[in-house]
Amino acid sequence: MQWQAIGCSEIGSGHIKTGIPCQDFCGHQIISNNQVTIGAVSDGMGSAAHSDLGAKIAVQTTLNCLNQRDWLNNSINESQAQAFFDELLETVVKEIQTVAKKEGYSVRDMACTLLAFIATPNWLVAMQCGDGLIVIRPQSSQNYQLIFQPQKGEYANEYVPITSASADQYMQVKVIAEPIDFICAATDGIEHISLIKSKQWKAYDKFFEPVETQIMRSHKTEAEKKNIVSDWLKSDDINQRTDDDKTVLLCIQNSQNHNSSSGPIQSSNIQLNPSPSPSAISQSPSTSRDPIESLEDDSLNSQPSYNIQPEFDKIKEDIYKFTQNQYHNIDIKLSFKKRILTISVISDQKVDQKNFIDLLRRIDFNDYELPIKEVNINHRGNRNHQYWQYKFSLDSIQPWVNKMLYIILIVILMTLISLLISILSNGLLMQILMYIVYSLILIISVDIYVNQSR
Structure with a gap:
């Protein structure tokens, strides 16, 4: 069995408008007579001035570290993997610090994420620090599986970059002790079109199945496959769904065990639509396949009016x-x-x-x-x-002024009610009734004041 892989990064439409370079970077190597593939993907933090350089250094340093071991003839367990990636993360950060010092940059200005993996014919080990995704399909299954849940940190739209002092606490590591036929490592630019958030970020089969069967397992050359993916990532359809940079690293292990529900792959049936639909890669009319579709996730339609x-x-x-x-x-x-x-x-x-x-x-x-x-x-x-x-x-009127005005208003209101009670209450029963109303108004006013003060 041998591995094949392609990697592709495309700048987001939002970065084109603002003149910011693509802050994603990816890389891979197929080693040990094509029996082992190593890969890394990094996404530079949007607010970091030189995160594109940080992402490039992170990927290149990771690949250098991964290529120093004989993975084909050695297995690895969870504790060994954790120790290895702890050391790798430290090496990557030191390299970023070295370059930052040399260039006169702040390390924070080179903040980025990191995803990395090693895949042999019989097992896979992966790590993730920050957001992004690694999706696999084991040889024993037709379903696609997300290895790690998206890592957003404590707050929405946030993640912990590898340059953070607490990065090692957030790094996730996993060993999968079975043959893997398909791997997709990607930045969060394709997160909302490839994962179903409402189903706990489940991998969307109708996205990944055509990518594997129609592209990676076609008879196209590696260059042709990369061009197809590149054109799709740059398409108007994708840019309408996300304005972020998009990076995908796709790997397959050549095997006879993959049986697509759509039948055998014929390269002549793969073509690119002039105006890509949700499936940028489509079949000719003679052969029908499930397209790459948008997610059936109502949460995507519930965004606020501001970004x-x-x-x-x-x-x-x-x-x-x-x-x-x-x-x-x-x-x-x-x-x-x-x-x-x-x-x-x-x-x-x-x-x-x-x-x-x-x-x-x-x-x-x-x-x-x-x-x-x-x-x-x-x-x-x-x-x-x-x-x-x-x-x-940020209100024009300070909160304490609002509170004072509220108290003054309540005092005036309750004084008027007291005068009204003294004028209208001729009998004991009427006095009791009026004071009950008075008390209710006072209680409601105090409750409103307390809630405003919280």
Whole structure:
């Protein structure tokens, strides 16, 4: 059995508009007489100025490390794999630090993810740090399996890059002790069209099956296969679904055990539509196959009217810009809910609360395309213990002014009601009734005030 592989990275439409280079990178090598394939994929953090360089260094260094062992004649267990990838991660980060120092960059400006794998005829071992996906199809199955759940960190749209001090705590490692016929390692640019979020990020068979059968197992040459994938990733159909960079690394192990439900593969039946549909690769009319479709996931249609991630990138870039002279080794995590922007400052070093708040107040949060009414800031360590917390409002009227006005209004209202009771209540029964109404109004007012204060 022998391996075949192609890798392809294409810039996202959003990066084309803003003049940002493609921040994805991938690479692979087929070694040991085509019996073993090693691969790596990296996605540079959008807010990091030189993350494209960081991603390239991460992949190249990983491949160099993976190519130093004889995987064909040696097996590996979970604990050995964990120890190996711990060492590999440390090596990659040291190389990034070396280049950053040489070029005069901040290590944070080269932040990126990393996915890596080694596949032999009989087993596969993989690691993932950050978001992205690795999907496989074991030789014993016709179903596609996601190895690791998407890693987003503590907050939505966030992940822990390999340059973070806590990266080793988030790295995932797995050994699969059976032959694998198909591998797809990819960045999160294709996440929403290849995984079903509503089913706990299940691999979408109708996406991966045509990729394997119609492309990788066709009789096309390696260059032709790569061109097909490249054209598809650049297509308007894909760019309408995601404006992020897209990278896929596809590998197959030549085997007679793969039986496609669509019948044998004939290369003459594979052609590219002039205007790619959800299936950029389609069959000729004489042969019908299931196309690469969009996901049947209602969550994709429930996005807010504003795009959070680009604004998060802008906010983080501004925060780093104003704080980097005094605080070099901090991570920023953002979340946005009910018009409240939460900024988590994560580091083991001391961050002075007053000084940091003064630096953040130089940022005009009204300039971003998010309806922010309040900013919460908290400083905590990598071990998740809290140091300090602070919040301020962006409303034109400060919260304490709103509260005072509310109290004054309640006092006036209750005074008027008291006067009304004294005028209208001639009998004991009427007095009791009026005071019950008075008490109810007071209780409701206090309850509203308490809820506003939370």
